[in-house]
Amino acid sequence: MTYLQTFQTYEKQLTRPEELRYVFRYARNLSYTDFVMLLNTEISAEDENFMKMIFKRLQKDEPAQYIVGETEFYGLTITVDRRALIPRPETEELVDLILAENATEGLKVLDIGTGTGVIALSLGKHQPTWQLTATDISAETLELAAQNAEKTKISNLTFIQSDVFSHISEKYDIIVSNPPYIADFEKADMAKNVLEYEPHLALFAENDGLAIYQKMAENASQFLTETGKLYLEIGYLQGQSVSQLFQHHFPQKRVRVLQDLSGKDRMIAID
Numbered sequence: 702m703t704y705l706q707t708f709q710t711y712e713k714q715l716t717r718p719e720e721l722r723y724v725f726r727y728a729r730n731l732s733y734t735d736f737v738m739l740l741n742t743e744i745s746a747e748d749e750n751f752m753k754m755i756f757k758r759l760q761k762d763e764p765a766q767y768i769v770g771e772t773e774f775y776g777l778t779i780t781v782d783r784r785a786l787i788p789r790p791e792t793e794e795l796v797d798l799i800l801a802e803n804a805t806e807g808l809k810v811l812d813i814g815t816g817t818g819v820i821a822l823s824l825g826k827h828q829p830t831w832q833l834t835a836t837d838i839s840a841e842t843l844e845l846a847a848q849n850a851e852k853t854k855i856s857n858l859t860f861i862q863s864d865v866f867s868h869i870s871e872k873y874d875i876i877v878s879n880p881p882y883i884a885d886f887e888k889a890d891m892a893k894n895v896l897e898y899e900p901h902l903a904l905f906a907e908n909d910g911l912a913i914y915q916k917m918a919e920n921a922s923q924f925l926t927e928t929g930k931l932y933l934e935i936g937y938l939q940g941q942s943v944s945q946l947f948q949h950h951f952p953q954k955r956v957r958v959l960q961d962l963s964g965k966d967r968m969i970a971i972d
């Protein structure tokens with residue numbers, strides 16, 4: 702059998718067939734050309750076993766990024782595993798927005814619920830004079846974020862284990878967060894690869910998904926400088942509820958609901 706025939710046999714049985722070639726190519730570190738050249742050659746016994754192993758994991762709905770153990774975010778290659786949410790492309794748009802609106806050097810920035818660390822790491826890379834503090838409620842998630850700081854050689858950040866602001870004492874120019882925002886009742890509609898593999902602590906929040914925004918809105922003023930800003934990722938149906946919540950606690954500030962590239966409400970900026 703050739704590589705192509707073996708791929709086709711397995712792909713017919715997968716819900717997301719494109720992931721098999723992606724994982725195989727990534728794991729074998731093959732350029733696109735090398736991969737195409739391989740397709741019509743006879744598959745080796747070792748690669749046949751390897752492909753079967755990947756197939757079995759994909760068949761059980763394991764996300765491709767967890768199998769590969771790495772993903773790309775804002776030009777950084779970071780380690781991902783079950784300790785943290787797989788970063789989503791929409792979150793790159795939040796990073797873009799913050800960088801576009803804040804060119805000042807030396808800002809102090811707090812990232813709440815850092816997960817793999819991607820928001821803090823991307824900001825730290827593009828603004829090397831900023832001082833980043835990345836927090837998470839989960840110790841094992843923070844370990845992964847620290848590993849990613851080492852891997853990407855980004856050093857202008859510190860880590861604090863904290864339940865929202867519980868262990869925060871300083872004031873920041875920017876507070877950014879992509880918190881868990883899915884309501885429990887949404888579980889029924891969620892894809893298996895998300896629900897069965899990604900940490901529920903990273904996905905779900907009480908009060909219809911609003912609990913962490915509520916904690917932030919009630920307490921953020923103590924941790925912001927006078928001209929401090931907040932940037933939040935939100936669920937696409939939460940634009941109105943989250944913006945009203947923050948406008949109530951920050952009557953003097955401007956609250957904007959911003960859309961992602963697919964036109965859905967995805968970010969809130971408060972300044």
Ligand SMILES: C[S@@+](CC[C@H](N)C(=O)[O-])C[C@H]1O[C@@H](n2cnc3c(N)ncnc32)[C@H](O)[C@@H]1O
Nearest residue numbers: 788814815816837838864865879880881902903
């Ligand atoms: C949606 S994930 C976002 C991860 C990362 N910032 C990203 O954008 O890919 C939310 C993160 O918030 C953390 N988290 C959940 N509840 C928290 C809380 N009360 N305080 C701080 N972090 C929390 C989770 O452990 C998880 O890492």
